[in-house]
Amino acid sequence: MIRTTKFAMGLAAGVVTLLVAGCGGGTPIGGNGDAASAVYVAPGDYDEFYFFTSGGFSGHLGVYGLPSGRLLKQVPIFSQWAENGWGYSEETKAMLETSYGFVPWGDSHHPELSQTDGVIDGRWLFINENNTPRIARIDLTTFETVEIIEIPNSAGNHASPFVTQNTEYTVAATRFSVPTPQADVPIESFKENFSGMLSFVKVADNGRMSIAFQILVPGYNYDLSHSGKGPSHGWSFFTSYNTEQANTLLEVNASQNDKDYIAAVNWMRAEECVANGQGEQWTSNYVHNYFNDQHIAVSDMENGTTVITPATCSDMVYYLPTPKSPHGVNVDPSGLLIVAGGKLAAVVTVHSFTKMIVAIENEDFIGEVEGIPILRYESILAGEVENPGLGPLHTEFDGRGYAYTSAFISSEIVKWSLETFEVVDRIPAYYSIGHLSIPGGDTREPWGKWVIALNKTTKDRYLPTGPELTHSAQLIDISGDKMRLLLEFPTVGEPHYAQALPASLIKDKQVRIYPLDENHHPLATKTEADARVEREGRNVHVYMTTIRTHFVPDNIEGVQVGDSVFFHVTNLEQDWDVPHGFAITGANTSELLLMPGETRTIVWLPTRIGVYPFYCTDFCSALHQEMQGYVRVSPRGSSVPISFNTP
Amino acid sequence: MLRSSRVLIATASILLGLVFVFPLWRIDLKAPQYPEGLGLLIKISDITGVKPYDLQNINGLNHYIGMKAIEPDSIPELRFMPVFVAVMIAAGLLVAGTGNRALLYIWVGVFLIGSVAGLVDFWLWSYDYGHNLDPTAAIKVPGMTYQPPLIGSKKLLNFVATSWPGLGGLAAMVSVGIGSVVAIGEWRRARSGAEATG
Numbered sequence: 139m140i141r142t143t144k145f146a147m148g149l150a151a152g153v154v155t156l157l158v159a160g161c162g163g164g165t166p167i168g169g170n171g172d173a174a175s176a177v178y179v180a181p182g183d184y185d186e187f188y189f190f191t192s193g194g195f196s197g198h199l200g201v202y203g204l205p206s207g208r209l210l211k212q213v214p215i216f217s218q219w220a221e222n223g224w225g226y227s228e229e230t231k232a233m234l235e236t237s238y239g240f241v242p243w244g245d246s247h248h249p250e251l252s253q254t255d256g257v258i259d260g261r262w263l264f265i266n267e268n269n270t271p272r273i274a275r276i277d278l279t280t281f282e283t284v285e286i287i288e289i290p291n292s293a294g295n296h297a298s299p300f301v302t303q304n305t306e307y308t309v310a311a312t313r314f315s316v317p318t319p320q321a322d323v324p325i326e327s328f329k330e331n332f333s334g335m336l337s338f339v340k341v342a343d344n345g346r347m348s349i350a351f352q353i354l355v356p357g358y359n360y361d362l363s364h365s366g367k368g369p370s371h372g373w374s375f376f377t378s379y380n381t382e383q384a385n386t387l388l389e390v391n392a393s394q395n396d397k398d399y400i401a402a403v404n405w406m407r408a409e410e411c412v413a414n415g416q417g418e419q420w421t422s423n424y425v426h427n428y429f430n431d432q433h434i435a436v437s438d439m440e441n442g443t444t445v446i447t448p449a450t451c452s453d454m455v456y457y458l459p460t461p462k463s464p465h466g467v468n469v470d471p472s473g474l475l476i477v478a479g480g481k482l483a484a485v486v487t488v489h490s491f492t493k494m495i496v497a498i499e500n501e502d503f504i505g506e507v508e509g510i511p512i513l514r515y516e517s518i519l520a521g522e523v524e525n526p527g528l529g530p531l532h533t534e535f536d537g538r539g540y541a542y543t544s545a546f547i548s549s550e551i552v553k554w555s556l557e558t559f560e561v562v563d564r565i566p567a568y569y570s571i572g573h574l575s576i577p578g579g580d581t582r583e584p585w586g587k588w589v590i591a592l593n594k595t596t597k598d599r600y601l602p603t604g605p606e607l608t609h610s611a612q613l614i615d616i617s618g619d620k621m622r623l624l625l626e627f628p629t630v631g632e633p634h635y636a637q638a639l640p641a642s643l644i645k646d647k648q649v650r651i652y653p654l655d656e657n658h659h660p661l662a663t664k665t666e667a668d669a670r671v672e673r674e675g676r677n678v679h680v681y682m683t684t685i686r687t688h689f690v691p692d693n694i695e696g697v698q699v700g701d702s703v704f705f706h707v708t709n710l711e712q713d714w715d716v717p718h719g720f721a722i723t724g725a726n727t728s729e730l731l732l733m734p735g736e737t738r739t740i741v742w743l744p745t746r747i748g749v750y751p752f753y754c755t756d757f758c759s760a761l762h763q764e765m766q767g768y769v770r771v772s773p774r775g776s777s778v779p780i781s782f783n784t785p
Numbered sequence: 786m787l788r789s790s791r792v793l794i795a796t797a798s799i800l801l802g803l804v805f806v807f808p809l810w811r812i813d814l815k816a817p818q819y820p821e822g823l824g825l826l827i828k829i830s831d832i833t834g835v836k837p838y839d840l841q842n843i844n845g846l847n848h849y850i851g852m853k854a855i856e857p858d859s860i861p862e863l864r865f866m867p868v869f870v871a872v873m874i875a876a877g878l879l880v881a882g883t884g885n886r887a888l889l890y891i892w893v894g895v896f897l898i899g900s901v902a903g904l905v906d907f908w909l910w911s912y913d914y915g916h917n918l919d920p921t922a923a924i925k926v927p928g929m930t931y932q933p934p935l936i937g938s939k940k941l942l943n944f945v946a947t948s949w950p951g952l953g954g955l956a957a958m959v960s961v962g963i964g965s966v967v968a969i970g971e972w973r974r975a976r977s978g979a980e981a982t983g
Contacts, residue, residue: 651838686845712838713845760849761923 177613177625179206184645187577187638189590190249190263191611194632197244199265199276204577204638205588205613207627215274215283216244216267222731224283228704228739229659232435233427236270236288245269247296248635252305252341256367256473256582260643262345264299264308271295273308275345278644284429287347290422290443291318291335297363301341303371303582307350307405310337311376315357315383319420328385332357335445336376336455338405346428351412351444352420353455355401356508357383359392362466362532367582368473370491372406375476379463392463393482397515399457400467400478402494411451417444432658433736449509456498457507459515460487466532466573470541470556471582475520477541479530486530486543488559490520521559527552531572532635534579536586536616544574544591551591551614553621565614565621567591568599576616577638585640589614589621592633600628609633650714652735659737661706666690671782678703678780684718684732685710686759689752692767696780699744699773705730705752708737719755722769729755744771786884787974790967794889797963798877800956804829804870807952810907811835812933814843816943825855827907829953830867832857850931850942851922852914862906869899870957877964886971893968896961908935 179185185203188210193199197217201210218225218234225234225242234240244267252261263276271289276282289295294313301308311334317323318333333354340350358378366373381398384391411417422443430436448455458476464487466479476489496502497518503511527545530552534542540562543552549570553563573592577585591612600608608628615622654664663669663681669690672679678701683690697703707720709732721729722742730738744750754765772778786794808826813835815822823843824835832855834840844854857863873896880888915932918925926942933939933946940946950958 711845713842764923 173615173622173624176615177205177207179203179208184641186641187585188641188644189575189577189611189636189638190251191592191629191633191636192246192249192265193630194247194609194634195245196631197246197267198631199246199249199263200630200633201281202611202627202629203641204590205625207611207613207625209630211281212630213276213281213283215265215276216241216246216272216286218242218728220728223728223738223740226728226740227730228741229434229737232437233283233286235425235427235437236272237290237423237425237439238270241270243269244272246274246631246634248299249637250299250301250308250635251637251639253301253581254304256303256371258578258581258637258639258643259305260639260647261305263637264301266295266298266310268294268296268313271298271310273299273310273339273347275341275347277345279647280649285345285347286427287339287349288424288426289337289339290349290424291352291420291445292337294359297336297360297376299339300363300365300374300580302365302374302405303367305341307338307365307374308341308347309363309365309374309376310339311335311360311363313359313361315359315380318354319422325385328357329383332383332385334358334360334378336360336374336401336403338374338408347426349424349440349443351408351417351446353403353408354445354447355455355510356381358398359388360401361464364467364469364580366469366473366491367471370469370473370476372404373491374403374405375458375467375469376401376403377460377464377467377478379465395462397459397461398463399512400460400464400476400489401510402456402458402476404454407454408446408451411446411454412444416450417446419443420445432660433652434659447509452509453498455510456494457510457512458489458494458518459504459512460489461485468533468535468541468580470535471537471584473582475556477533477543479532479543481529481531481546483530484524486523486526486533486554488520488523489518493520494518523552523554523559523561525552525561526554527564532574534574534576534589535584536576536579536589537584538586540616542574542576542579542589542616544571546570546572546594551589551621553616563619563621565623567593567612568610568626569597570594573633573635575636575638577640580637585638587615587617588624589616590636590638592629592636594632596628599626611636650734651712652733654708654710654712654735657708657735657737659708661739662737663706663708664710666710666785669782669784671696671780673780676701680705680782682707682720683710684708684720684754684765686716687754687761687765689720689754689765689767690784691782693770693783694768695770695772695782696778697744697769697771698776699747699771701744703742703744703769704739705742706737706739707732709734711735716758717756718758718765720752721755722752723750731756744769747771747773786886786889786971790889790971791881791884793963793967794877794892795881797960797967798874798881800963801870801874801877801960803956804953805867807956809951809954809957811949811951813947814944815947816945818943826951828863829870830863832860832863847931849922849924850929851919851925852931853917853919855914860910862910866903873899886975889964889968889971893961893964896964900957900961904935911935 187204189202189204191200199213214224250264251258271292275285277284289310293316296313297311299308315332323331336353359380361377363376380392426438460478461480461483464478465481468477478487502517505512527548529547554561571591575590593610613625711734810827812825938947
C-alpha cells in the first residue's frame, strides 16, 4: 500500500515536472543561439571527443565527434559490410566464423573502452554481440575490428563486455538461460535443466582475449553488468530478471517477483578456486578469430573451458535482492555505491558496497539458491531514490557527486545526488531513452561535461522517412545546476550504449598507411613488375597492384567460364587518404576497398563469355575515371592462353 | 699567414663538415590536397623526402605531368660530392696547418669554383626535370614547365614550390665566405708587406 502511494506520487511529480519543462524549461531545437555555439565546431576544426555508439541491429559501431554530433565512421564488426569487403574478402571472412559456421549478421550492443586504474586509456574498444554470443575488440589506431571471440555455454550475450578496472577481464553472461551444456530437453523443464553462465574473458597485455573461466549460476536472465573499481575492484555485478524462471510469456510471468537479484561476483576468489583446481573442464567448442601478423583473419577452433559453481567455490557469488526486474547496474566513481535500475520499480535502489561486505562477514543472509547466499536487502541498502521517473534503466555519473538515470517510460533523464539520494533536476528525452552516456561516466574519473541520451524512437523529431524512423542521440549540457539540451542528431542502427573519450587520447596515434615493407601477406604484389596472372586448374590467381591511376595488369585474357578468379590486389600507395577500390561486373561477393599498403582478395566467378570491365570505386585522383581494366572470359575449354600486360 | 687566418680556415673546414649532417637544400610543395605539405631534402649523398614516403609520393604525382622519377641511385653527383667535400675539408686543414699562402689561394679558388659549379649543376638538374617532360603525359598545359626556383616560391599548377638552402648548404656558404675573406685579407697583407720591404 505504501509502495503504491509512493509510486502514484512519483507519477504525479514526473508529470508536473514534464509540464514545467514543456512551458519553457526545455530548449527548443534551433531556438537557442547559445546552444548552437556550444556545439559548433568550425569547418576544419576538430571535435573534442570521439563518441562510439553501438550500431545495434546493424552489427556495427558508429563513431561520431562531440560536441558536433558529426558522423565520422562506421566500423564493421559482426555484420558483413559490402562497402569495403568486410566478411566478403578472403582475408576477413574468417572474422565472422563461429561454432555455428559463418554468421553474416550480429546484434552489437555495448561499446566499452579499455581502462587502466579505472580510467579510460584509449587502447581498445570492446563490444558484445547479443545473438550469437561473441565479444569483439577494435583497435583504436586503425578503427578496425582485430579480434572476435565466441562465448560458449551462453545465450543472449547482453551483460557484456564491461571491463574490470585494469581491463584484466571483459565479461559475458547469459541473458536467455538455456540448458547448459546444451541438451535436447522439454522447454517446460526450464527450472530443472536451464542455467545461466557468467563468463570472464581474460585480456592479455597485447589485447588478445581468451576465456579464463565460466561460473555456472541459476537459470535467470542475466541482463547487464559493471565491475567494481577502487575499493570494490575485484568484484563484478550482474543484474538478473526472471527469477520466476518462466519459459513463456515472460512479460507477465517474469514480472511477478517484487525483487530479483544482482549477482555480486568476487572474481578474485574465482581465480583462487580455479588455481586450486576446483573448476571442472567442459568440452565447449567455440571459435576465436583474429588478425595474424599478415593482417589476415584466422579462426582457431577452441575447445574446453573451466567451469566453476558457487556450490564448489564458496564466498564467490552473492545475490543482492533488488526491485524489480533490474536492468542496468552501475558503480559510482568512488566504487562504493551500486546503482540498480529496476525497470518496473518505483525507486532506484542504491546498494552500499561497504555494507555488502559487512553483511557477508556477518552472514546476514535470508536464504540461499544453489550455493549462492542471498543478502538481506535492508542490510546492504545505501538509499532509495524516490520519483526517479518511470522505468529507470541506466545510470552514469558526472564525477561531481551526481548520478543521471534514464527513465524509459517517462522518457527523461533524472539527475540525483549521491549524498542525499534526492532528485535535483530532470529533462525530457525525445523519445523512449534507453542507455545514456557521460564521457567516462562509468569510470573513476568522468569528464562530466555532457550527458548523451540514446533514444529508441523519434516519432515527430525529424523529417519522416517512411515507416522506419531514425534513432537519435541528444547532447545535454550538465556543467551547470540545470541540464540543458544542446543538440539532437540521428544515429546509425540502434544506439544501445555509447562511450566517449577525449580525442587527444588517440588522435595522434592514428595509423595513416600500412608500410609496404611491413606487408607480410603471402600473396602481396609489391612492385608492378611482380604483377601477374597464374592458372592453377580451375582457379585463376590475379596478382594485381593499384597506384594512381592504374591497375597492373589491366588487360587479362585466358579466363574461362566456370573459373574461380582470385583478385589479390595490393595498394602500392604510401600516401594517407589514398585508398583504391576494386569492383568487377557481376561479382557475387562485394567490392574491395584497399588502404595504402594493404593486400586484399576477392573472388569472382565468371558465368558468361565476354569482356568485363573492372574499375576503381574510390575517387582517388584527377584520372580516377581512367582507372579501369578488362577481363576477357572465353568458353570453357577455349584455347585462349592466360595473358596479361605489365607496363 | 696570420695565426688568426689559420684558425679561421680551420674553422671554415670544420664548419664544412656540417654538410654531412644537414641537407644542402630543401624544396617544399604545398597543395590543397596536401595541407601538411610534401618536401624534398637534397643531401650531400642522397635525396630523400622530408617525411617518409614523400619522395615516392612526389614521384607518383609527377608522373601525371610526365616528369622523370627522381631516383637518387641514378644521380652521379650524389656519389661525387661527398668525395669533393671530404677532400676540401682535408685540404683546408692542411692550409691551416702549414699556413702556406699559395695553398690557401688554391683552396679558396677550388672551393669557389666547386660551389658555383654545384649551384649551376643543381639548376641544370632542376631545369632538366622541369622541362624534359614525357610527351605522352596525361596532363599537358601549353607553355607550362615545372622547374622549381633555386631560391624562393613559385606556383606550379596546384602546388606552390618553395626552395631554400638547408643548414648544410648555409654552412658551406659561410665556409666559402670565411675562406674568401681570409684569402683577400692575406693577399692584401702580402701585397702591403711586399711594398714595405720592396
